[in-house]
Amino acid sequence: MSPFPHRPTVITIASSKGGVGKSTACIMLAGLFTARGLGVHIIDLDENQTVQRWFNRHQTSRAALTVTAVAPADFTAHLKDIVGHPNPPDLVLIDVAGVYEKALLQAMGRSHLVIIPAQPSEPDIHEATKIVRDLADLNDNFGGSVPYRLLLNLFEPLDPHYQRHSVSEIARLGLQRFDTVMHKRAPYREAFMTGQTPHHATEPSPSIDKARAELDALATEITDLFATTSVKEAA
Ligand SMILES: Nc1ncnc2c1ncn2[C@@H]1O[C@H](COP(=O)(O)OP(=O)(O)OP(=O)(O)O)[C@@H](O)[C@H]1O
Ligand SMILES: [Mg+2]
Numbered sequence: 001m002s003p004f005p006h007r008p009t010v011i012t013i014a015s016s017k018g019g020v021g022k023s024t025a026c027i028m029l030a031g032l033f034t035a036r037g038l039g040v041h042i043i044d045l046d047e048n049q050t051v052q053r054w055f056n057r058h059q060t061s062r063a064a065l066t067v068t069a070v071a072p073a074d075f076t077a078h079l080k081d082i083v084g085h086p087n088p089p090d091l092v093l094i095d096v097a098g099v100y101e102k103a104l105l106q107a108m109g110r111s112h113l114v115i116i117p118a119q120p121s122e123p124d125i126h127e128a129t130k131i132v133r134d135l136a137d138l139n140d141n142f143g144g145s146v147p148y149r150l151l152l153n154l155f156e157p158l159d160p161h162y163q164r165h166s167v168s169e170i171a172r173l174g175l176q177r178f179d180t181v182m183h184k185r186a187p188y189r190e191a192f193m194t195g196q197t198p199h200h201a202t203e204p205s206p207s208i209d210k211a212r213a214e215l216d217a218l219a220t221e222i223t224d225l226f227a228t229t230s231v232k233e234a235a
Contacts, residue, residue: 002038002090003223005112008083010092011222012107014114014135014148017127018098021117021153023050024188026095029222031197032215034064039089041082044069045107046097050192057195072103079110109138113225114148117182120155120166125173132175147225150177151218154184180217187211 002009011029013022023046030040044051044067055067066089070078082092094107108114108131116131118124128150135148150170156163170177182188187198187208196202198211 003226004090005226007090008041008088008092009090009113009226010079010083010094010111011113011115012094012096012104012111014096014104014108014116014131015118015124015127016096016098016100016104016131017124020098020119020124020127021151021182022098023054023095024191025115025117025151025153025182026051026093027054027191028182028188028197028215029091029093029219030065031191031199032212032219033091035199036219038064038091040065040091040093041089042067043075043078043082043092043094043107045072045075045103046095047071048097051095054192054195057193058200072097072101075103076106076110079107105134105138108135108146109142109144111146113222114146115151116148117151117153119153120163122166122169125166125169125175128170128175129173148176149221149225150175152177152181155181157183178218178221180214180221182214182218183210185211185214 013026015022026042030042034040042051049069052067052069058065068078082088096104096107114135116128118128132148135146139145185207188211191197198208198215201208
């Protein structure tokens with residue numbers, strides 16, 4: 001049974017900064033939720049088609065997972081088709097390009113949740129703050145209440161000073177974040193080469209197990225968020 005309140009539930013992985021881990025987070029979420037038997041559709045809005053290329057290598061759960069690379073100008077029409085489909089997926093994930101464009105705002109405004117990946121660094125926190133402000137403007141202007149969470153990525157296990165400082169800065173700014181962070185892990189990087197995610201790995205290893213546990217904790221936070229927040233209907 002789907003843990004999401006809407007079918008489809010739409011989640012945008014948002015940032016206009018490159019390299020923060022949007023595509024990584026997107027395919028990891030797709031991997032873990034398809035492994036739980038959910039139908040997932042990814043809209044790849046990045047002209048580099050990182051997710052589309054990953055999908056071309058992805059061998060398992062093809063029936064449960066579909067990916068469409070969509071030009072920004074065609075985004076709203078495509079999403080309307082998916083939402084209005086008689087048999088929609090459980091979850092739509094939107095991976096945006098690392099640039100500031102109209103489609104980013106359109107995607108956020110049509111989402112039930114916005115996930116903002118950020119490395120623990122000043123430039124990434126600055127960028128996340130801008131996205132949070134844009135989302136607040138969208139919510140104010142269109143009467144929405146789309147929630148967001150920062151997702152700290154590329155976390156270092158030794159917790160260096162800059163990382164601790166970044167975490168306290170996020171708290172000081174009052175930004176909402178997932179407690180779960182994505183550590184810097186080889187299985188996340190390898191996924192782009194193999195087409196697999198930790199949840200579909202054919203050869204388990206301690207590093208795969210750790211990645212899976214981290215992603216499962218993230219999934220729990222996401223589903224708990226939907227269980228406790230009232231979220232608006234996707235447009
Ligand atoms: N937690 C992680 N552990 C290891 N490598 C990571 C992690 N997160 C991201 N990477 C690597 O960092 C690089 C950038 O990640 P990714 O492509 O997901 O970022 P992006 O925000 O989608 O970038 P762009 O804006 O260019 O689309 C990739 O090589 C990816 O494999
Ligand atoms: Mg990307």
